Amino acid sequence: MLPRGRDPVFVVNIGVNDVGKEQEFDKAIDFYTQAIELNPTVSVYYGNRSFAYLKSEYFGSALNDASKALELDKNYVKGYYRRAGAYMSLGKFKLALKDFEMVTKACPNDKDAKMKFTECNKIVRRMAFEKAIAVDDCRKSVADTIDLENMCIEEDYTGPQLENGKVTDSFIKELMQNFKDGKKLHRKYAYKILLDVKEMFKKQPSLIDIHVPDGKKFTICGDIHGQYYDLLNIFQLNGLPSESNPYLFNGDFVDRGSFSVECIFTLFSFKLLYPNHFFMSRGNHESQTMNQMYGFEGEVKAKYSSQMADLFTEVFNWLPLAHCVNNRVLIMHGGLFSQDDVTLDEIRKVERNRQPPEEGIMCELLWSDPQPQKGRSPSKRGVGTQFGPDVTKNFLELNKLEYIIRSHEVKPEGYEVAHDGLCLTVFSAPNYCDTMGNKGAFITTEGKTLKPKFVTYEAVPHPNVKPMAYASNLLGFI
Incomplete structure (x- = not known):
């Protein structure tokens, strides 16, 4: 007062x-x-x-x-x-x-x-x-313009190399150390990863069904936002992804943090190595407008090229929008909807190969937030909607689900339990932008009970490159 x-x-x-x-x-x-x-x-x-x-x-x-x-x-x-x-x-x-x-x-x-x-x-x-x-029917894909065959590997390149064009366990481990040491992945391998992961995502529906066997562990991470060294810390705390240690990363892999390139190539590599045990949902920052403003486009251009930045836009357009675990838990980046009676089948049918629209199911999956009061309210973000506990309860009952997990919001402890335990938020970027002082968190659960367990952690040191180092100069609002 x-x-x-x-x-x-x-x-x-x-x-x-x-x-x-x-x-x-x-x-x-x-x-x-x-x-x-x-x-x-x-x-x-x-x-x-x-x-x-x-x-x-x-x-x-x-x-x-x-x-x-x-x-x-x-x-x-x-x-x-x-x-x-x-x-x-x-x-x-x-x-x-x-x-x-x-x-x-x-x-x-x-x-x-x-x-x-x-x-x-x-x-x-x-x-x-x-x-x-632009002519949508005949516009050439950026992916179709990439000439991998004529990209030479310089003799002095000593970084990780794909084996017969494929990601391997040893490649990823060398890649992560390479990035940790402040070195780049060769552009030929970087392009190859992007082209391969795009084709993998294209074959998947907008809603992915995941089966976690009884007694087996499953981990859900929230926003990473280019904080590569905190991503490594998650793997240190929880183990590297593998067929016996599956993960889902729930959007906003890039932007703000200035190691977004390192984050996304690490995550995409794990997706290629473990396609059925490593999952990635699209966040609101996997979009061209956000990337132009909040640093990812600038970072890709600085470390590689504008052509690669355009290719990332194409890849992000194919990221799945949501995941459902054992037909019981729905996971999306943002939240629920401005309309009642949205079903899982409707989510599956969403045409996602585009930039996020300003309204509708796809928009709200990426942008919406929960609110404590019943009903719905206009979003403070200006996009998506705010939904109350009654909206969550009705959605779960309609779709025979137990609860939802979403990300999208900084939380002091790295997570929040809302709507009588039916709406969980997980945010995995500690001390967001080196200023917020929040903890990071991830969720572990197992296939039979699907009871969520929260693991929290503090930020770890990173090289002296400030967040937003590659962001647009237009972001000086003051």
Whole structure:
């Protein structure tokens, strides 16, 4: 609560300065909400809460607050910055460009604003060009343009090599050590892995059925977000994937963390080696817009090429959207749906080879979040929906399931049990972005009981490369 008799601007600014050091933006949101309740006519309150929402990845709420701030004060320049940031995070670059243009008009000597306007304009122009030349029926796949035969392996290359073009156990172990030592996989082998895993995913349905035998262990991991050294720690704690130690990684393998290339090639290699015992679900960050903004595209271009970045987009389009374990537990990255009566068969039939749409089953599987109250609410993220315990209960009863597991949200302990134990969240990137201070977690269970057990862990050291090192310059919302 704001202390009685204290000026809300003074108190809120103290609160935000304090919690900002620990990246506890939920507390900042609470402070500004209290200030708005005391005086709902101050544009700065909405603008600063918008910033906290942006940092919490609640892009829809950030957009609403920035718009409210500008409604109160059309000359509030930071409001245009905040709203542009929300629009960009939602992939609405044309609308972001309009707001950056307003900033450049208001502050013609602001070099940062001019740079953001220029960069955003480039994206809008590129998207317009790609749309103009795209002909869906005859557009050539990037995969079809890769000429592996003429890619030479240099004599001085000493890294891991595929054996007869195949991933092996020894290849993966050498690959992980190679990455740990800060070295690259040769581009010929990198392309080969991408081409092979794409063909594997193409043959699979949008909903994968997994059978875990009685008494056998199964592990579910949440978001990794390019934190390669924390991924290695999971394997250290829980054992390497194998036919006797199967895993499911539940989306958001890349972006934000600056070792996303190392993460994704490690995971794809395990998928190729153990196709029936290693599983990967698509997350909302396995998309072109997210990759452009949050670092993965920039990282791939820096470590390999723009052609490979485009190939990754094609591969991500084929990632399965959900997994069902023993016909009893459904696992997806985001959550449930804005409509009742969605069945597992409908999920199986989703045409997923595309960029995530802004609504519908595919969108909600990637973007939705649970809420404590009954019913549904508009998503704070601006995409997907928020669903209550009654929605979860009804979905489970309709589909004869016991509970759902999802990821998508940072949790202080790395996991959360909600909706009377029917909705579990698991997040596997500890100290997210080197700032959040959260633990990471994974879930282990066994085939007969499917009772979830949570294993938590702290972040481990990594080389001195900051998160978001390859992210778009447009992400400077302040």
